[in-house]
Amino acid sequence: MSIKYAILGLLSWKPLTGYEIKKLMEDSIILYWSGNNNQIYKSLVQLHEEDLVTTEVQHQQNAPSRKIYTITASGLSALKQWTLSAPEAPEYKKAFFVQLAWSHQQSNEETDQLLSEYEQELSLRLAYQQEKHARRNGYPDRDQREKLLWNTMAQNVIASIENELRWIDLVRRELAAVGWGK
Amino acid sequence: MSIKYAILGLLSWKPLTGYEIKKLMEDSIILYWSGNNNQIYKSLVQLHEEDLVTTEVQHQQNAPSRKIYTITASGLSALKQWTLSAPEAPEYKKAFFVQLAWSHQQSNEETDQLLSEYEQELSLRLAYQQEKHARRNGYPDRDQREKLLWNTMAQNVIASIENELRWIDLVRRELAAVGWGK
DNA sequence: CAAACCATGTAAGCTGTTACATGATTTC
DNA sequence: GAAATCATGTAACAGCTTACATGGTTTG
Known part of the structure; x- marks a missing residue:
């Protein structure tokens, strides 16, 4: 699917500038794109060409012009x-699993170290997403259903990371149970 | 990260042709690429240029030549x-969530229908991955640690889908509890 | 006799990232 | 005085997918 519908969705909520769309995407757990300029400004031009959006330039004193x-x-x-x-x-790209898949040349200590680094990275990511969710910036809340859906979806993403952390513990316990098998 | 290391990993297990690599990737839960020709054959040429692999042509009668x-x-x-x-x-791209995020224009019946379709799609995906895991085609098994890692990683991916299915039930229950809120 | 399998590759296009470029204003 | 914020955009490149192209062999 295309980022264009994510942008169109934001605009269906309220009129926005490219810059605001970028910020909202960066703050969103659900709209998972990085929010880079290239994609956003290009998509807006395309949406305009397709007559799915209109644009109006707002000139400001003491600040750059905005295209709303x-x-x-x-x-x-x-x-x-x-x-x-x-x-x-959903698509799950667990790049770390490819690393673990080919860990045959590693010592037990090296693999253990890698698992710890993965755990740290996930903990960081978890905190980051939880913080985003706590701020709830750019959550539309036009009726109870919408509010509930956005909340449960955010919790779903957070739970995915928590599951991954639980999996690390499982692997450690299983490896310990067989004396790391190497 | 790059598909090149996934390929290099397969070759660290045993010598293979491009065609075999393609099949192994398609059958693998962990090596998540689609296994398309373009990427695989191009990567092999690059790996060869970097002297990370050697190649040998095997001519066959009654069959096309193989580059091992x-x-x-x-x-x-x-x-x-x-x-x-x-x-x-890991990267989670839950495109369906973007659809749900902008379901504001939908009736309760339409949203309910969408959730059911998502559930069906996930059930299909679950069965597909479980079948792949049962076949265990292209699982290296050089020591107990490697075997254990590949198995738990496959189970992790399968569990991710099961969690998603459980989440659908949760959303349905929560929506029902508020009378779908619309 | 059609479909699937074996086996190699190429072309075109979409998606996405990082970095570059500019320039004023506000905050620390 | 430096860094961050507001605000627009472009360039280059990496990654990935679909479809095309060829042609023999085996299986149903």
């Missing part, structure tokens, strides 16, 4: 159609 | 170094 994007009726309809399209299973 | 790739000492050392590099947190 607003969704059109046709944009709202395109968004709704897309939200009803066939759901896809 | 073998890892070099320098390849083994590059692989080991890479496996010891700093682990990264």
Whole structure:
């Protein structure tokens, strides 16, 4: 799927500038893109060409001009159609698993060290996502259903990381049970 | 990270042709790439240029020629170094969540239908991964530690899908508790 | 006789990241 | 005086997918 619908969704919530969209994406647990300029500003130009958004320049004194994007009726309809399209299973890219998969040349100590580093990285990520969730910046809250969905989805992502941390403990216990098997 | 180390890892297990690497990747739960020709054959050429692998053409009667790739000492050392590099947190791309995030225009029935479709898709994916795991095609098993790691990693991926299925039930219960809030 | 398998590769295109470029204002 | 924020955009490159191209052999 494309970042364009994530942007269109934000604009269906309220009119925004590219800069604001970037900030909201960076703060969002669910809109998982990095929020880089290139993709956002290009997508906005494309959405405009497709007449899914309109744009209005706001000149400011003491500050740079802002291009405020607003969704059109046709944009709202395109968004709704897309939200009803066939759901896809999530993609899990666990790059660390590839490292562990080929750890055959490593000593037990090296593998143990790697597991600890992975644990640290995950703890950091967990804290980061929890902090984002606590701030709840850019969570639309137009009705109870929307609020509930955004909250449970954020909790789902947080739980995914917690599960990963629990898995590390499991691996450690299993490795210990066989004397690390090497 | 790059698919090149996944390929190098497979070759550290045993010499293989591009075609065999493709099949092994398709059958692997852990090596998560789609196993498309373009990436694999290009990576093999690059690995060869970097002297991390050697290649030998095997001519066959009644069958096309095979290029068998073998890892070099320098390849083994590059692989080991890479496996010891700093682990990264997994990437979760839950595209469906973006759809749910912007479901504000949907009726309760439409959202309920979407959740069911997501559940079906996940069940399918779960069965597919379980079947792959049961076959255990392309699982190296050179010592007890390696065997244990590959098994727990596969179980981790399967558990991720099961957690997602459990989450759907949670959302349904929570939505029901507030009368779907819309 | 059609489909699947073995086996190699190429072309085009979309997605995504990092870094560069500019420049004023505000905060520490 | 340096760093962060506001605000727009571009360039280069890495990663990945789908589809195309070829052609013999085996299986149903």
